[in-house]
Amino acid sequence: MLLRLAINVIRKDWFEHKKLILFITGGMFLPMISGVQTDLGRGMVAGILMGASYSYGHFCFYAERQRGTLQLLLSLPVRPMDLALAKYASLYSMALFTANVPGVFLRDLRLLFILNAFVVFLATASMAGTVISEKPWAPMIPFWFVLIFVMPIQNVLKKYYPNGVGVYAFLGAHIVTIAAIAVILAVVLVYVSSLHFKSRCAQ
Amino acid sequence: MQTIQTVRLTKRFDKVFQLGPLDLRLAPGEILGVMGPNGAGKTTLLRLLWGLIRPDSGEIYVLGMQPYAHPVNVRLHAGYLSENPQLYSALTGKEFLRFIGEFYDCWDNLRIESLLKQFDVDPDRKIETLSKGNRIKLALISAVGHRPNLLLLDEPTAGLDPLMRLDILDFLRQISREEQTSIILSSHISDDLDQIADSVLMLATGKVVEYASASSLIHKFGQQRMEKIFVTAISNQRHP
Numbered sequence A: 001m002l003l004r005l006a007i008n009v010i011r012k013d014w015f016e017h018k019k020l021i022l023f024i025t026g027g028m029f030l031p032m033i034s035g036v037q038t039d040l041g042r043g044m045v046a047g048i049l050m051g052a053s054y055s056y057g058h059f060c061f062y063a064e065r066q067r068g069t070l071q072l073l074l075s076l077p078v079r080p081m082d083l084a085l086a087k088y089a090s091l092y093s094m095a096l097f098t099a100n101v102p103g104v105f106l107r108d109l110r111l112l113f114i115l116n117a118f119v120v121f122l123a124t125a126s127m128a129g130t131v132i133s134e135k136p137w138a139p140m141i142p143f144w145f146v147l148i149f150v151m152p153i154q155n156v157l158k159k160y161y162p163n164g165v166g167v168y169a170f171l172g173a174h175i176v177t178i179a180a181i182a183v184i185l186a187v188v189l190v191y192v193s194s195l196h197f198k199s200r201c202a203q
Numbered sequence B: 001m002q003t004i005q006t007v008r009l010t011k012r013f014d015k016v017f018q019l020g021p022l023d024l025r026l027a028p029g030e031i032l033g034v035m036g037p038n039g040a041g042k043t044t045l046l047r048l049l050w051g052l053i054r055p056d057s058g059e060i061y062v063l064g065m066q067p068y069a070h071p072v073n074v075r076l077h078a079g080y081l082s083e084n085p086q087l088y089s090a091l092t093g094k095e096f097l098r099f100i101g102e103f104y105d106c107w108d109n110l111r112i113e114s115l116l117k118q119f120d121v122d123p124d125r126k127i128e129t130l131s132k133g134n135r136i137k138l139a140l141i142s143a144v145g146h147r148p149n150l151l152l153l154d155e156p157t158a159g160l161d162p163l164m165r166l167d168i169l170d171f172l173r174q175i176s177r178e179e180q181t182s183i184i185l186s187s188h189i190s191d192d193l194d195q196i197a198d199s200v201l202m203l204a205t206g207k208v209v210e211y212a213s214a215s216s217l218i219h220k221f222g223q224q225r226m227e228k229i230f231v232t233a234i235s236n237q238r239h240p
Helices: A002-034 A039-067 A069-074 A080-106 A109-132 A138-150 A153-160 A164-173 A175-201 B042-050 B071-076 B093-101 B109-119 B132-144 B162-178 B190-196 B214-221 B226-238
Strands: B004-013 B017-022 B031-035 B057-062 B078-081 B150-154 B182-186 B199-204 B207-213
Touching: A002 A039, A002 A080, A002 B093, A039 A069, A039 A080, A039 A109, A039 A138, A069 A080, A080 A109, A080 A175, A109 A138, A109 A175, A153 A164, A164 A175, B004 B042, B017 B042, B017 B057, B031 B042, B031 B162, B031 B190, B031 B226, B042 B057, B042 B071, B042 B078, B042 B150, B042 B182, B071 B078, B078 B132, B093 B109, B093 B132, B109 B132, B109 B162, B132 B150, B132 B162, B150 B162, B162 B182, B162 B190, B182 B190, B190 B226, B199 B214, B199 B226, B207 B214, B207 B226, B214 B226
Parallel strands: B031 B182, B031 B199, B078 B150, B150 B182
Antiparallel strands: B004 B017, B004 B057, B199 B207
16 A cells, blocks of 8 residues: 555656756766766765755655645545655655666765765655754755765864864764664654654644 | 534634534535635634544544544545645646546546546646636546545635536536535535535534525525525624
8 A cells, every 4th residue: 555655656756856857867977977086076976966865855745835735645545654655755766766877887886875875864854854844944954964074074173173083084984884874864764754744644 | 324424523723713513414415515704614624524633522423434533534435625726737637637546446537537528627738737727627526536425625616717617516416416425515605505505504703603404594584595694694693
């Protein structure tokens, strides 16, 4: 039943947003051509995946709420929690398509796994914000945390907290483990936000 | 068995507004018109019956089930059209109906095709290009594609031209008579209720002003039009 619902929601969302998905995914080919070994290439990949995570989270859930179609979905014979889970499935179909279709040209499974974990976690966090809160800035919350990693953090740490440089280096050395933890966290976020949505709908 | 039965149904919103207590009964094939000014509680009543909100006290049975406890089961056998329904403007009518149809096991594609022809709605056009009337017709088609036993309609004819209104009212009368579909129709436009309602519930600020069969209301007040009956009933309440 949930699978049938998810397939239906995924098909509808793809019909609706196919141009956006193809545009963003097309953009991902640019850094693949220019090479992800350069700073420019890595920056482009990170930027496009961040944009994709935000956009897909926004269009999968926040836009439904804003234009009133979430009310239409909630008036159909479907449990709110199942609906939220189906929407997450739709989000992942888009996010993983964008990360993996160009990503296969990397021929680097380790990097591809890290990219997948990055996009899954960010997209989940972005959509979880909109599932839990009706505030328009809710999907932006996870990006404030991403900024921490984008900032020249090593320089800041060296200046204000020299012991932290070691921690930063440790995290960098265990990036695959961190990626795996991010995926687990994403699953927890999906469950918690869907439960919250269910309890709010029941009020 | 009654399609709908409510017993002392009450819903409050922060001490500002209270709907009820309401004791309603709706038989199979009956059309109940709900009328009242803005803020009378018409939409709240429909949302309670659809299980979108929980009552504060009293009981509701829709098709023998409590809608807030078993919303999925109720909705599989009933249809709902909200006021100003929002549809997916980027989809075509066909894509939209296919999406909605996947939620129901007994979706009737032949009926959908015949209704699209009957209402003269082009299913291959994007919803954003359809007129308001055609969007409402499309939403109505999506609400009846699974042959529901009950149809809840919140101001379905608001803002429509007279011809479209008549199309919709004719269709509602047809399914209530031929398929024994019970219908609750909330409307500002008392003309709609004059034409098709078997019984009428009149609400003002959440309280029942009158609730009886259309014929008995006409007999009691000596007026043919529900609008005039409503005005008389309200003034009788204020100046007994």
